[in-house]
């Protein structure tokens with residue numbers, strides 16, 4: 001079976017004239033996800049990449065590559081029409097302006113990234129994606145199976161780096177139900193922060209919301225010296241903490257972007 | 258906020274279609290007393306009403322046998338009318354190859370007593386089918402009106418069946434889904450393979466078990482058939498071309514995804530992997546690769562990323 005939806009024309013009433021996606025909701029959403037008074041412009045150097053169809057609206061992969069933008073301070077990924085618009089806020093202290101993550105989709109929506117640059121203004125880019133609905137209001141698989149508590153905050157990870165090159169790749173996967181609070185009587189409960197360090201040096205901070213997919217899975221590009229490992233600390237909205245360390249070196253393959 | 262509300266909201270927001278949509282079906286002869294109604298080689302969409310799977314019609318003295326029933330109540334009705342025109346008899350039996358909605362939801366148009374499926378599929382009808390229908394209503398709107406899948410009353414068991422003087426051999430397999438049925442018409446050597454076999458179109462993997470799929474293909478390759486009707490794509494006039502094609506794709510896909518993960522690629526990058534030139538003849542290859550990344554990636558992470566803390 002193959003599911004693909006017919007395009008629906010968005011009513012541009014209320015949309016910013018400069019919004020390439022002509023979403024009438026964007027002005028309100030920007031007030032919700034960005035600091036008050038944020039100056040916004042649309043910029044194609046922010047590459048927001050995702051598959052052509054939302055095969056699984058509970059686990060939709062989104063990748064933001066803002067490496068072409070100098071001086072990136074923060075990256076926020078958001079979906080205009082999700083009930084929790086902001087999925088993640090990523091601060092690359094000592095990492096490339098790159099993040100891949102999976103989010104939930106509640107319906108057809110623009111998926112975007114806002115990138116804060118040195119002067120405090122924000123660059124926005126993104127695209128429309130169709131989804132059948134229910135990504136935020138469907139119970140997580142682990143809740144249905146009832147086994148979430150046994151593996152809560154379990155951390156998996158892997159590091160790829162090449163000797164002589166400071167840009168590494170780091171994959172992290174945390175077991176967490178990421179409850180949105182929209183399902184029956186299950187209150188919201190989510191992994192809210194991750195902090196990455198190497199040898200005491202701060203590499204990255206991530207602030208997550210419950211619109212990140214169940215069992216958050218993230219790829220980053222930290223800057224590492226030869227032989228360094230990455231320590232990870234995290235905390236969920238219930239105060240449960242995680243700690244871990246990703247060591248080891250796998251060669252970055254030729255041809256990886 | 259529950260799924261039902263989203264469904265209703267999605268229907269309410271849908272553009273109204275002036276006239277009720279209408280399936281225009283054409284059958285193409287496959288062998289003596291067998292026709293195939295070719296599905297559109299495209300994803301399920303408003304433009305095709307979900308009629309994307311191949312449906313086979315077999316003439317017997319007792320009435321027409323349908324292999325698969327279409328995507329909706331109206332699709333099932335249109336297939337029943339076409340079967341009657343072709344064979345001169347009403348539908349005597351409907352075999353469902355598997356639960357995927359493009360193949361099974363048209364069973365809505367038939368009495369449960371005519372519909373046969375494996376026990377596993379019959380059990381799924383009361384479970385998974387509800388989830389499928391939400392998505393399908395959202396995509397197809399009015400095409401889906403009146404569609405309610407009955408629990409199949411007849412059990413399809415592996416082995417020969419005789420219907421109106423025609424001997425069919427049923428094979429109960431799995432791999433494309435948790436339960437897949439294939440049907441061999443012994444008189445003509447025509448193998449109706451359901452979605453275990455795709456032809457000139459990349460295989461879809463939403464509920465696939467690849468090792469089981471390989472075993473099923475091994476079995477299908479050795480039945481002595483003369484031609485094969487795939488679940489999607491054109492009829493294969495040879496015994497094994499489409500089987501080999503399906504096998505080649507899944508044999509490439511599985512190690513390619515593992516290698517992508519081990520190389521540190523993201524899901525988006527894995528979905529953009531180069532597709533080998535030998536698959537140039539397969540329709541929707543890029544789309545199916547991206548769908549397969551979505552199907553397999555979380556399990557690959559759980560299997561291939563080491564535990565590093567908690």
Ligand SMILES: [Zn+2]
Pocket residue numbers: 001355357433452461
């Ligand atoms: Zn199928």
